[in-house]
Amino acid sequence: MDISLTGIRPTGIPHLGNYLGMFRPALRLARDHEALCFVADLHALIDVRDPAAVAARTRELAAVWLAFGLDPASAALYRQSDVPEVCEAMWLLSCVASKGLLNRAHAYKAAVAANRAGGREPDSGVTVGLYAYPLLMAADILAPGADVVPVGRDQGQHVEIARELARAFNGVYGAVLRAPRAAVDPSVMTVPGLDGRKMSKSYGNAIAVFAGPDELRRSVMRIVTDSRPPEAPKDPEADTVFGLYREFAPAGDVRAMRARYEAGGLGYGEAKAALFEVLDEHLRAPRARFRELMADPGELDRVLAAGAARARELVAITVGRMRAAVGIA
Ligand code: ADP
Numbered sequence: 001m002d003i004s005l006t007g008i009r010p011t012g013i014p015h016l017g018n019y020l021g022m023f024r025p026a027l028r029l030a031r032d033h034e035a036l037c038f039v040a041d042l043h044a045l046i047d048v049r050d051p052a053a054v055a056a057r058t059r060e061l062a063a064v065w066l067a068f069g070l071d072p073a074s075a076a077l078y079r080q081s082d083v084p085e086v087c088e089a090m091w092l093l094s095c096v097a098s099k100g101l102l103n104r105a106h107a108y109k110a111a112v113a114a115n116r117a118g119g120r121e122p123d124s125g126v127t128v129g130l131y132a133y134p135l136l137m138a139a140d141i142l143a144p145g146a147d148v149v150p151v152g153r154d155q156g157q158h159v160e161i162a163r164e165l166a167r168a169f170n171g172v173y174g175a176v177l178r179a180p181r182a183a184v185d186p187s188v189m190t191v192p193g194l195d196g197r198k199m200s201k202s203y204g205n206a207i208a209v210f211a212g213p214d215e216l217r218r219s220v221m222r223i224v225t226d227s228r229p230p231e232a233p234k235d236p237e238a239d240t241v242f243g244l245y246r247e248f249a250p251a252g253d254v255r256a257m258r259a260r261y262e263a264g265g266l267g268y269g270e271a272k273a274a275l276f277e278v279l280d281e282h283l284r285a286p287r288a289r290f291r292e293l294m295a296d297p298g299e300l301d302r303v304l305a306a307g308a309a310r311a312r313e314l315v316a317i318t319v320g321r322m323r324a325a326v327g328i329a
């Protein structure tokens, strides 16, 4: 069976952009792939420097996966740091990786551009961890032999770098690594946040997936819309409220809502109320399950240990081949 693999950094409770861009496609792929899902705690160390927060958020994210319905009996859920062979694979990849490839990675380029704009040295404040981020991510993907990687659009470049590194390694040592492909859900692409920019933790424009009903309602009411009055026809495609509604409501309701936007006579307040209802209904059960899981740390630990054991079995095969290929078996 083909392997689907994805990870997410433990930097707080995920938002709807994470859910639609990554969790939902990953959970769908888990139905007919061997699914590996992990909490990228090593990647979080780049900017989370509080040890207690790293531990707590890692546990929290594991609970999020399970609350959304990942079945630990058929999928492996693990902490990245519980599979240390991935770091070994990262080194082996780094020895065939061209530095120029990493120079072109978005996050590094953005840090350099911000430094230039601020009149600082280009690499000011850039850690080697930030620079090497795509290398570790390539190792996450290549070491277990992943075929498909469900991620949001902004991670596509990283998967492309993993492909490039598989080619580079195979170019030197023969056909050792499998080239993965990104699975970006085309209907979702980039989910907009409350202010219309990409929904992101770092922009403070996100709707947290497990917000209680009151907070959820307040967030939905804060979504920025244009200033058309209720009677005016509206363009559903240009509106964040409709964009989110479409992802959660049944198809018939979406068609009806679209027609009401286009006909005029629908105020944004009413559209927001409909969005709140459908979100709350969708998220109510996972929210409750999340709270239960967080109250049972023993069960989380058991699931994570079993997931790490499965991931290590797979990683041992490929890293064993990589070691043999380079001459250190
Ligand atoms: P953030 O930008 O909030 O820090 P992350 O970078 O941790 O989010 O992203 C985790 C996963 O969720 C990645 O696969 C990413 O592509 C996806 N993702 C994040 N924000 C969005 C969004 N607004 N729309 C679609 N997918 C997203």
Ligand code: TRP
Pocket (backbone or CB within 6 Å): 005, 006, 007, 008, 009, 040, 043, 136, 137, 140, 141, 149, 150, 151, 155, 158
């Ligand atoms: N870089 C991803 C993000 O920010 C997280 C991640 C780490 C990941 N390793 C991965 C995603 C491997 C997919 C596959 O969201």
